[in-house]
Amino acid sequence: MSRIYNFSAGPAMLPEEVLKTAAAEMLDYHDSGMSVMEMSHRSRVYQGIIDEAEADLRKLIGIPENYKVLFMQGGATLGFAMIPMNFMVKGKIDLINTGVWTKKAIKDAKIFGEVNVVASGEENGFKKIPDVKSIKFDPEADYVYMCDNNTIYGSKFKEYPETGNVPLICDMSSCFLSEPIDVKKFGMIYAGAQKNVGPAGVTICIIRDDLLARTPRQPLPAYLDYRLHAENGSMYNTPPTYGIYICGLVFKWLLKEGGLAARKANNEKKAKILYDYLDSSKFFKPYVDKDSRSLMNVTFRTPSDELDAEFLEGAKKYRFTNLKGHRSTGGLRASLYNAMPIAGVEALVKYMKEFEEAHK
Amino acid sequence: MSRIYNFSAGPAMLPEEVLKTAAAEMLDYHDSGMSVMEMSHRSRVYQGIIDEAEADLRKLIGIPENYKVLFMQGGATLGFAMIPMNFMVKGKIDLINTGVWTKKAIKDAKIFGEVNVVASGEENGFKKIPDVKSIKFDPEADYVYMCDNNTIYGSKFKEYPETGNVPLICDMSSCFLSEPIDVKKFGMIYAGAQKNVGPAGVTICIIRDDLLARTPRQPLPAYLDYRLHAENGSMYNTPPTYGIYICGLVFKWLLKEGGLAARKANNEKKAKILYDYLDSSKFFKPYVDKDSRSLMNVTFRTPSDELDAEFLEGAKKYRFTNLKGHRSTGGLRASLYNAMPIAGVEALVKYMKEFEEAHK
Numbered sequence: 175m176s177r178i179y180n181f182s183a184g185p186a187m188l189p190e191e192v193l194k195t196a197a198a199e200m201l202d203y204h205d206s207g208m209s210v211m212e213m214s215h216r217s218r219v220y221q222g223i224i225d226e227a228e229a230d231l232r233k234l235i236g237i238p239e240n241y242k243v244l245f246m247q248g249g250a251t252l253g254f255a256m257i258p259m260n261f262m263v264k265g266k267i268d269l270i271n272t273g274v275w276t277k278k279a280i281k282d283a284k285i286f287g288e289v290n291v292v293a294s295g296e297e298n299g300f301k302k303i304p305d306v307k308s309i310k311f312d313p314e315a316d317y318v319y320m321c322d323n324n325t326i327y328g329s330k331f332k333e334y335p336e337t338g339n340v341p342l343i344c345d346m347s348s349c350f351l352s353e354p355i356d357v358k359k360f361g362m363i364y365a366g367a368q369k370n371v372g373p374a375g376v377t378i379c380i381i382r383d384d385l386l387a388r389t390p391r392q393p394l395p396a397y398l399d400y401r402l403h404a405e406n407g408s409m410y411n412t413p414p415t416y417g418i419y420i421c422g423l424v425f426k427w428l429l430k431e432g433g434l435a436a437r438k439a440n441n442e443k444k445a446k447i448l449y450d451y452l453d454s455s456k457f458f459k460p461y462v463d464k465d466s467r468s469l470m471n472v473t474f475r476t477p478s479d480e481l482d483a484e485f486l487e488g489a490k491k492y493r494f495t496n497l498k499g500h501r502s503t504g505g506l507r508a509s510l511y512n513a514m515p516i517a518g519v520e521a522l523v524k525y526m527k528e529f530e531e532a533h534k
Numbered sequence: 535m536s537r538i539y540n541f542s543a544g545p546a547m548l549p550e551e552v553l554k555t556a557a558a559e560m561l562d563y564h565d566s567g568m569s570v571m572e573m574s575h576r577s578r579v580y581q582g583i584i585d586e587a588e589a590d591l592r593k594l595i596g597i598p599e600n601y602k603v604l605f606m607q608g609g610a611t612l613g614f615a616m617i618p619m620n621f622m623v624k625g626k627i628d629l630i631n632t633g634v635w636t637k638k639a640i641k642d643a644k645i646f647g648e649v650n651v652v653a654s655g656e657e658n659g660f661k662k663i664p665d666v667k668s669i670k671f672d673p674e675a676d677y678v679y680m681c682d683n684n685t686i687y688g689s690k691f692k693e694y695p696e697t698g699n700v701p702l703i704c705d706m707s708s709c710f711l712s713e714p715i716d717v718k719k720f721g722m723i724y725a726g727a728q729k730n731v732g733p734a735g736v737t738i739c740i741i742r743d744d745l746l747a748r749t750p751r752q753p754l755p756a757y758l759d760y761r762l763h764a765e766n767g768s769m770y771n772t773p774p775t776y777g778i779y780i781c782g783l784v785f786k787w788l789l790k791e792g793g794l795a796a797r798k799a800n801n802e803k804k805a806k807i808l809y810d811y812l813d814s815s816k817f818f819k820p821y822v823d824k825d826s827r828s829l830m831n832v833t834f835r836t837p838s839d840e841l842d843a844e845f846l847e848g849a850k851k852y853r854f855t856n857l858k859g860h861r862s863t864g865g866l867r868a869s870l871y872n873a874m875p876i877a878g879v880e881a882l883v884k885y886m887k888e889f890e891e892a893h894k
Contacts, residue, residue: 183574185772186572198557201554202537208540213540215545216861248757249607252758255758282756285752372571375607397612411610414735495574495577501576
């Protein structure tokens with residue numbers, strides 16, 4: 175059976191040629207006589223794989239030398255705990271609340287100190303990203319925390335706040351590698367791999383050395399100490415070796431396809447096809463305000479829950495999957511990550527037009 | 535090039551037919567039109583995969599209904615932190631020290647309370663597992679902690695301590711699924727998958743309901759709370775979906791091959807071939823006392839470090855890999871996990887005999 179258009183919010187589509195390489199190398203990676211899954215993480219051949227993945231990621235983004243790259247586990251969710259455990263030294267942080275993910279970050283951070291929500295999209299149902307220029311930050315805060323792209327509502331920051339000497343820490347899970355990143359604006363960037371990068375179970379962290387050097391308030395358990403992972407090149411304990419290998423294949427694919435600027439242009443083109451149609455439609459309504467729209471997760475609705483359900487049912491005959499909105503919001507959502515081809519968005523819009531025509 | 539004998543202590547060999555299935559299904563799992571790596575963890579098809587993996591594991595081991603099975607991340611290392619964070623309620627535990635891994639567990643647990651080392655193999659270089667019958671346990675301890683098989687020294691418990699009403703918590707990382715397990719002796723069993731079960735990045739936890747019901751002393755960050763994972767069927771956040779799928783394929787392979795009793799017989803046969811030779815050799819010396827030997831990790835030495843190095847060099851022409859002992863102990867080590875065929879051990883012993891003959 176042929177491959178299908180998978181609009182999942184994550185785990186999500188991966189480039190077909192990456193999967194083909196992974197399949198071809200499954201029993202014998204580069205004449206090593208074994209699968210990458212079977213390799214000792216302490217072996218020379220695996221060290222080559224993780225070193226190349228890091229080097230390719232550094233090249234792709236242009237990561238300055240004073241930042242460490244870590245391949246971790248536990249997703250953004252474990253990050254919600256580890257970030258305050260490692261970096262909440264004085265005991266208070268500023269946070270921009272853009273919905274479910276930052277709320278989870280607030281809950282965990284409050285265990286360790288004071289969380290000041292300096293701006294929030296809550297009053298308008300997270301349809302709008304707060305205006306970062308008007309936010310007043312506490313110069314004494316340990317850090318400012320934000321989530322760049324909210325997968326659930328389909329919102330995205332268009333510019334980043336200026337936080338002066340206070341490090342900005344950003345959960346980029348669902349937009350990481352979808353566009354160029356100016357790393358030096360941030361103290362730390364982190365992202366679960368399962369959107370644009372690779373399989374679930376790998377979390378990429380990019381952390382500035384001076385932030386890493388902060389002494390934790392309390393002795394930290396080994397796994398929860400970012401410094402230990404940094405000092406051991408992500409090998410303090412066994413890393414998710416196979417997942418990192420797949421991420422490495424995706425980095426190579428991105429480099430070959432022209433890097434992050436080319437990727438952004440492609441993602442803008444895909445999103446424009448869908449948003450233009452949504453803006454012209456009298457039937458489908460986009461959820462997020464125009465100036466806060468995500469390129470990765472496009473959220474919309476028909477006039478009713480019943481029609482949403484009918485739309486999802488009808489999508490099956492085209493083998494479009496995962497168009498249902500997040501269980502906390504309902505509605506519809508099409509995630510257009512890096513590996514979604516333009517033809518996939520075009521095919522979706524064609525179906526949407528048919529559906530509108532049939533139900534107007 | 536052909537597949538080789540990989541004696542790695544982990545990540546380690548996987549059954550060839552599991553890898554073949556994974557390769558064949560890489561671009562299209564069961565006509566879903568996508569790789570398991572690309573599936574939403576909330577989709578029906580992926581729910582089927584994780585449910586089947588859990589059901590097969592329960593069948594394989596015979597896990598009683600009052601135990602939850604969790605697929606987690608972070609390896610045993612994150613377990614060293616999570617176990618005291620979740621279950622050290624009164625603030626003191628008993629622990630049997632069998633080397634590096636329990637020492638790491640001690641270090642993390644001490645952050646949260648008192649750790650009483652009730653027995654230790656330290657004075658004899660961890661060549662011997664303490665006699666569990668002579669240990670006096672504190673009936674007021676929160677739990678007793680042990681590591682069943684020490685991968686580094688190659689030691690293994692032959693019987694488990696009787697801890698009365700105090701739950702026994704066991705790190706089984708390197709012997710999990712190598713033999714039948716009497717789950718009801720334990721409050722909790724956990725294991726990193728990368729030895730006998732699957733890829734690095736999946737940690738399997740089997741936890742008794744009454745232990746899970748213990749209220750933590752302090753509010754816990756979400757990821758670090760076992761109950762949250764249990765209440766959400768390992769789906770509180772995105773689990774390591776692809777790794778769990780591979781574990782599921784291994785469970786099916788184990789069931790087909792006759793289950794854990796058959797596996798134990800096979801592992802005993804393999805280990806006997808190597809230990810019998812080591813006991814008869816005047817050149818190679820096994821590291822661990824006879825009554826404390828692991829079936830999974832066989833540690834030994836030649837008469838000198840130089841000859842160890844020469845042995846490793848000579849192993850290359852037979853394409854035997856990862857025979858070097860752990861960096862903390864030196865010497866040699868052959869790990870004979872479930873997927874290592876008998877022919878692999880036979881070939882290794884043949885080489886050892888040649889080497890002995892040439893150097894005696």
